[in-house]
Amino acid sequence: AQRVTQPEKLLSVFKGAPVELKCNYSYSGSPELFWYVQYSRQRLQLLLRHISRESIKGFTADLNKGETSFHLKKPFAQEEDSAMYYCALPGQNFVFGPGTRLSVLP
């Protein structure tokens, strides 16, 4: 069965510090994963997808099939990065992780 876990409900870092939001998945097959971001009072929006291998707003994520992980990383966090981040796994259904609230402190 598809499953996505995000072990941290809340992650607080200081501005300029590196940040890593963890995501692990279980899926039988070759997965394609996404990271979605929801800023305060805004709609959920796609941040990045592993297949595109691009960096959006300084964030990157690498799919590690051995560890079944798709952690989101940014070397230098900014205050405007404060938001809810959801890891998602498409398939028969679209499954979201529980989300991690990132708080970047000044």
Next chain:
Amino acid sequence: GAVVSQHPSWVICKSGTSVKIECRSLDFQATTMFWYRQFPKQSLMLMATSNEGSKATYEQGVEKDKFLINHASLTLSTLTVTSAHPEDSSFYICSANGHYGNQPQHFGDGTRLSIL
């Protein structure tokens, strides 16, 4: 980019009434739309998958007679909360993609439903 419009954005109504929420894909045809429910400070919970021209597929524990879904065209899906009660108060979000398979979802702004 692809836009999904959801209406209304906020609705308050009395217990026992039925409420219809619309989800439209504005610049693309959506063969599949998804309806989610989000409780405060919690993640999205998939309620059902809406397929154009066929019956919706409901997730376990979601009452299909309570949450009626109609996907009559490639650009419109509706969710009707029938005989709504205070426990149905929540944030409902729809999303859509235009293709089968692993495509990213485009989300509506959500509808905040408050049942008095």
